[in-house]
Structures are given as structure tokens and as C-alpha cells.
Amino acid sequence: MSSRRRCVYTLGTTRLARDLRRVAKGSSLVWFGLMLAGCLDTGQARVQVPLSVAGTELVGDVVTKGDVPLTVERADLAFGPLVLCPGNTAGELCETARLEWLDAVVVDTLDVTPRQVGLLEGVTGQVRSWMYDLGITSQLTEESPVPLPAAEDLGDASFVLEARTSVAGQEVPVRAFVAVQQTEDTELGVPVIRKSASELFDRDVQEGEAGLRVTFDPSPWIARLDLRPLLDPGSCAPGGPPTVCDGPLNQECAEDGTVVVAVDCSVEGQVCVQGRGCVDALILDSSTSGYDALRLALLAGERPVFSWSPAP
Amino acid sequence: MINQQKLLPLALFHRNRSLAVALVVASGTGCSGSTATGDLDVLLESEDVIVEGLVAGSEGENIQDGWDVSFSRYIAAVGPVHLTQGGDASTEVEAEETHVVDLSKLTAGTLSLWSFADLEEGRWDFNYETPVTTSSANRDASVSEEDFDAMVAAGWTYLIDGTMTRADGVSCPPAALATPGDATPTGETNAGGDDCYTAPSINFVFGAAAGTEFGPCEIDEVPGIVVVSGDTKTAAATIHGDHLFFNGFPEGNEGGISRLAQWLADCDLNLDGTVTADELTAIAPEQLSEIDERFQLGGSPISPLTNMYEYLRAQMKTQGHFQGEGECALDVEAH
Numbered sequence: 209m210s211s212r213r214r215c216v217y218t219l220g221t222t223r224l225a226r227d228l229r230r231v232a233k234g235s236s237l238v239w240f241g242l243m244l245a246g247c248l249d250t251g252q253a254r255v256q257v258p259l260s261v262a263g264t265e266l267v268g269d270v271v272t273k274g275d276v277p278l279t280v281e282r283a284d285l286a287f288g289p290l291v292l293c294p295g296n297t298a299g300e301l302c303e304t305a306r307l308e309w310l311d312a313v314v315v316d317t318l319d320v321t322p323r324q325v326g327l328l329e330g331v332t333g334q335v336r337s338w339m340y341d342l343g344i345t346s347q348l349t350e351e352s353p354v355p356l357p358a359a360e361d362l363g364d365a366s367f368v369l370e371a372r373t374s375v376a377g378q379e380v381p382v383r384a385f386v387a388v389q390q391t392e393d394t395e396l397g398v399p400v401i402r403k404s405a406s407e408l409f410d411r412d413v414q415e416g417e418a419g420l421r422v423t424f425d426p427s428p429w430i431a432r433l434d435l436r437p438l439l440d441p442g443s444c445a446p447g448g449p450p451t452v453c454d455g456p457l458n459q460e461c462a463e464d465g466t467v468v469v470a471v472d473c474s475v476e477g478q479v480c481v482q483g484r485g486c487v488d489a490l491i492l493d494s495s496t497s498g499y500d501a502l503r504l505a506l507l508a509g510e511r512p513v514f515s516w517s518p519a520p
Numbered sequence: 521m522i523n524q525q526k527l528l529p530l531a532l533f534h535r536n537r538s539l540a541v542a543l544v545v546a547s548g549t550g551c552s553g554s555t556a557t558g559d560l561d562v563l564l565e566s567e568d569v570i571v572e573g574l575v576a577g578s579e580g581e582n583i584q585d586g587w588d589v590s591f592s593r594y595i596a597a598v599g600p601v602h603l604t605q606g607g608d609a610s611t612e613v614e615a616e617e618t619h620v621v622d623l624s625k626l627t628a629g630t631l632s633l634w635s636f637a638d639l640e641e642g643r644w645d646f647n648y649e650t651p652v653t654t655s656s657a658n659r660d661a662s663v664s665e666e667d668f669d670a671m672v673a674a675g676w677t678y679l680i681d682g683t684m685t686r687a688d689g690v691s692c693p694p695a696a697l698a699t700p701g702d703a704t705p706t707g708e709t710n711a712g713g714d715d716c717y718t719a720p721s722i723n724f725v726f727g728a729a730a731g732t733e734f735g736p737c738e739i740d741e742v743p744g745i746v747v748v749s750g751d752t753k754t755a756a757a758t759i760h761g762d763h764l765f766f767n768g769f770p771e772g773n774e775g776g777i778s779r780l781a782q783w784l785a786d787c788d789l790n791l792d793g794t795v796t797a798d799e800l801t802a803i804a805p806e807q808l809s810e811i812d813e814r815f816q817l818g819g820s821p822i823s824p825l826t827n828m829y830e831y832l833r834a835q836m837k838t839q840g841h842f843q844g845e846g847e848c849a850l851d852v853e854a855h
Contacts, residue, residue, distance in 0.1 A: 295849055296849055296850075296851050298819075388818075390816060391813060391814070391816070394767065394768050394777075394814070394815075394816035395768060395770055395777075395816065395819075398819075399818075400816060400818040401818035401819075402769075402818055402819040404819075404820055404821050404822060404823040405732075405821040405837070405850050405851055406821060406822050406823065407823065428824070432804070432806055434696075434806070434807075437696075437713075494813070497712060497806060497807070497809065500806050500809075500811065500812060501806035503813070504805050504806050504811065504815075504817060504825075505806075505824075507816065507817045507818040508805070508817035508818065508820050508823055508824060508825040509823070509824045509825070510823075510824050511823055511824075
């Protein structure tokens with residue numbers, strides 16, 4: 209395991225990819241050459257650090273905006289790759305990854321049992337920042353972000369939510385499939401989630417490091433949902449929308465605000481969702497604010513807890 | 521974009537990578553045992569968009585959703601400046617002054633504010649702070665006493681006053697939060713179904729605490745500055761002004777960033793023509809339909825991001841640069 213040679217061996221995610229881009233721009237062949245030649249005696253040792261993941265048990269329902277309770281039945285997250293950097297700032301300023309895990313797995317964020325998912329590989333030394341993707345990675349060699357098998361298992365999504373709420377006594381299934389990835393409008397080639405400068409993360413990784421555990425709690429993400437615009441009962445009104453849900457009733461409205469016809473969705477075992485009428489479930493697709501709420505929560509909401517040397 | 525002609529020696533340095541590499545090699549080989557010294561002047565530099573504004577368009581630093589933006593006040597507290605050799609804290613020297621300057625009045629682009637004399641020649645790491653304003657800070661003549669006192673009283677780092685204009689502009693505040701009063705909707709709605717109201721001109725005024733330590737800084741992968749014996753070199757702490765409109769938090773290259781302003785127009789909840797800190801605080805990011813997949817907030821220096829005022833504070837913490845477009849690591853833990 210131990211090696212006294214350190215090379216810039218990080219592939220894809222950080223330095224090499226970044227410098228390949230610079231070379232493509234024709235900007236710095238000199239630096240690139242220096243970098244490739246840059247295997248230095250540093251006194252660092254190569255290490256492999258066990259990486260484990262865990263979820264958080266939810267106690268009762270998650271209360272979403274407007275005090276709408278949601279019974280969460282599934283909250284699966286595609287997690288990885290993960291990169292640990294020596295500096296306080298990750299992203300492009302992560303000159304060389306100290307440790308990295310280039311795989312991705314599906315994490316059951318409701319399962320508190322830690323599960324080892326792989327090995328962080330790299331060299332000994334200080335790590336002060338992290339960055340990771342949610343199963344969909346952006347490589348500078350690819351035009352579009354690439355779903356890894358973990359995301360493929362979730363239907364090319366980063367996060368899958370399955371839950372239930374109730375409206376007027378009727379149970380309403382709620383589902384979301386959220387993809388979190390870089391786009392042409394953002395930072396291609398950089399992991400989507402990076403440690404905030406305001407977060408503390410500092411470890412001098414040495415040989416024999418027992419492991420790093422990443423623990424996710426989906427409840428604050430889910431709590432950011434506002435289902436009221438889709439589920440709150442409405443009524444026909446002059447100049448209003450052509451169809452309005454009132455509990456399980458899907459009402460077709462005349463321009464003067466009178467009800468033309470009302471269909472009880474529950475007769476067919478369906479629920480009524482504003483703007484959609486009778487459906488089997490409330491699907492939070494990318495046209496909904498609920499989808500955006502989950503995507504933003506994953507990106508800039510509560511972070512997972514990183515803990516070193518977890519107890520067995 | 522920084523006007524490179526404002527910093528001629530630095531511009532030469534940036535444009536000639538061979539020279540840059542040569543200087544690195546020269547400094548790396550060192551002159552051990554030398555006691556030769558030189559001086560350093562440090563400039564505060566205002567990105568030209570703070571003075572000249574941003575215009576709508578599809579290129580470079582344009583605002584890409586149709587709004588022009590100008591700033592009538594862009595007051596920032598900047599300094600102290602710290603230098604170290606090789607990151608060794610025992611070598612740290614500091615120009616401890618904090619200056620409060622209206623960057624929108626910096627028509628010359630730069631202002632010489634800090635100086636270091638008799639530095640050992642060689643390479644120095646460059647770090648500086650944008651702290652919260654205290655009464656011990658130096659008020660520049662570009663800042664009114666009233667504004668300075670307000671910044672001290674509130675503990676702000678920035679006080680920003682700007683205007684965004686668009687001939688066919690609209691404000692579409694989230695329906696759940698909007699208090700439009702007598703305003704009449706245009707009949708159009710945004711992607712979130714929120715009513716839109718005519719708004720060809722919208723002001724925004726807010727102060728914010730955004731204490732941040734920037735550094736070590738680098739430009740084109742070359743860290744810090746080189747002090748040359750018997751000479752006075754110049755370095756610049758550069759404050760960018762367009763990050764408020766970024767669709768993400770880039771660390772490094774800003775080339776992939778878009779600048780968007782409609783979200784800010786939609787924060788005028790009471791449609792009085794001015795977006796305030798209170799309004800921004802009332803809005804969660806997910807309540808703005810404009811904050812869609814174009815926005816990638818995973819690198820925010822503040823987390824969790826719970827409202828749009830925090831979002832702006834987070835962007836303010838990324839505005840410190842070096843020698844124009846150079847990058848600085850940022851550390852907000854001490855603030």
C-alpha cells in the first residue's frame with residue numbers, strides 16, 4: 209500500500225480534466241507538461257479508506273409547508289462519486305484530490321444501518337473539503353452528464369421519493385424522481401455539490417484511517433415541499449381555470465364560474481390533482497415547484513454528516 | 521471583465537505566460553540567505569461592471585434574460601491584507617486597515633489603499649478580508665457619513681443600491697407571497713403560474729454582512745505576488761459586481777456561468793418598484809419559478825440556503841478576486 213511517490217493521478221473529476229480543457233483551449237502547454245512531470249517525493253503514503261453510508265430513521269410523518277404531513281415510504285439517493293480535497297475550497301480550486309471514490313451507490317436514506325460501499329483511494333494528508341455528485345457525473349469529455357449505474361437504477365434520477373398524504377380523507381400517493389446534474393448553463397466538469405466554506409471539515413488522514421461515514425437525513429429536504437397548490441381544494445370561479453379539484457371531485461368549470469360537470473376520481477381509485485384532474489398519484493415532475501424544491505434542497509439544503517472512524 | 525490597461529504591469533504579467541513561468545522558476549530557485557527587500561502597493565480594484573453596469577444580451581457578461589443593470593452605490597468594506605511566505609503563519613505581515621469604499625464611484629478602476637515596505641524579496645501569498653464594518657474602519661470620501669454609519673450600525677460588509685431596467689419588463693412575484701395591492705396584472709403568468717405586473721424599472725437596495733477571508737490568491741495558476749529587491753510591485757484586491765446575478769457558485773473559471781436577473785425582479789412582493797432585504801428574506805429559493813434547472817447552487821458558501829437574502833449573501837462571499845480575474849480560496853469560518 210505504502211508508496212513514497214505522489215503523482216497527479218486524479219482522473220476525470222479534477223485536475224487532469226481541468227488541464228485537458230486548458231490544453232484544448234491552447235492556453236498552457238507549459239503548465240500541462242510541468243504537471244505531467246510532477247511526480248514528487250513528498251513523504252506521503254498511499255491509503256485506502258473505507259467509505260460507508262447510512263440514512264436516518266424518520267420518526268412519524270415529515271411535515272411539509274402549510275403543515276401538510278407526508279408519510280415517507282421510500283427516499284433513495286444516488287450518491288457518488290466523492291472527492292476529498294486538501295484545501296478549504298473544493299470545486300475547480302481543488303488542485304489535486306487527496307482521496308476519491310469514483311463509484312456511486314443507491315443509499316436508502318431511511319435506513320440507519322451503516323453500509324460500506326467502497327474505498328476512498330489516495331494519499332495521506334490533510335483534507336478540508338469535499339465534493340460529490342448524485343449519481344450523474346459531468347465529464348469534460350462528454351457533452352452531457354452521464355448517469356452511473358446507481359442513477360440508472362433509479363430511472364436516471366438522483367433521488368426518488370415515494371410517500372403518502374391525505375386530502376379530504378382520501379389517501380394520495382406522492383412520487384418524485386429528481387435528477388441533479390450540471391448543464392450547459394452551469395459548471396460542466398465539476399461535481400454538483402461542494403462543501404460550503406461555512407462548514408467545518410478537517411482531518412489529517414493517516415495510514416490505518418478507520419473510515420469515513422456519510423449519513424443522510426432526507427427529512428429537511430422533503431419538508432421544503434409545498435403540496436398545497438396541487439392538493440388544496442378549489443372551486444370554480446369566473447375567469448378561473450377550466451378544471452378545479454375539490455377534494456376527490458374533478459370539476460369542469462364554465463367561464464361564468466359555474467360547475468359544468470363533476471367527476472369523483474375516487475370511484476376509479478384515483479385522486480384529483482389541480483391542473484391535472486384524475487390521476488393515480490401526484491407525480492412531482494420537472495414542471496412542478498415540488499420538483500424544484502427537492503432539487504434545490506439536495507443542492508443547497510441540509511448537508512449529510514461526515515464522520516471519521518465510525519464505531520463498528 | 522477587468523480593464524487590463526488599468527494595471528499595465530499586471531497585464532503584461534498575465535498575457536505572457538512564459539514570463540510568468542520564468543518568474544515562478546526564478547522565485548522557486550530562490551536566493552537563500554539574501555536580505556534584499558522590496559515594497560508592495562495594494563490596490564482596491566472595482567470590476568468595470570460595477571461602474572459601467574451590465575447590459576442585456578447573449579454574450580460574455582451580458583444579463584441573459586433581457587435586463588440592464590446599473591449601480592448607484594456599491595459600498596464595500598475591504599481589508600486587512602495579509603501576506604505570508606509559503607503559507608507559513610510565522611512570516612505573516614499585515615496591512616491592517618479596513619477601508620469602506622463606494623466601488624461604483626471608482627471610475628479610475630483602482631484605488632491605492634495598502635502598502636508594505638521592506639518585504640523580503642521572493643514570492644508571497646496574498647490574502648485579504650471583506651469584513652463587517654466597524655467604527656474603526658476608514659471611510660473613503662466616496663461614501664457618505666450616513667451610509668457609513670448605517671453600515672457600522674448594522675454590521676454590513678456591503679451596501680448595494682441598483683436599478684434594473686427593461687422596456688417590456690415585468691415582475692411576477694410568487695402568488696403565495698405577493699401583496700400587489702391595486703396593481704393590475706398584465707394577464708400573463710410566469711412558468712410557476714404567478715401573475716405578472718408591468719415593471720420596466722425596478723430598484724434594489726440591501727445591505728448585508730458577508731465577512732469573508734479570501735486567499736491564498738492566484739492568477740493563471742501562479743500564486744500570490746513576487747517582491748523584487750529595490751522595486752515597488754503592485755497587486756490588486758478585485759471586487760466583482762456581477763456575482764449577484766450568477767446562476768451558481770463557480771470556484772475557478774466563471775466561463776460556464778450565466779447572468780440572470782428576472783428572479784430579482786420577481787422579488788418585488790409588494791410591487792412598489794423596490795426590492796428590499798425584507799422581501800428577499802421572505803422568499804425561499806423554491807418559491808421562485810425562475811430558480812429552475814439553470815441554477816446550480818451546490819457550491820454555496822452558505823448552507824442551507826433558506827431564502828433569497830441568504831442567497832445574495834452567499835454570492836457576496838464569492839466576489840473577492842485577485843489581479844482582475846484571479847481566484848482566491850475563501851474562508852468564512854472565522855466570520
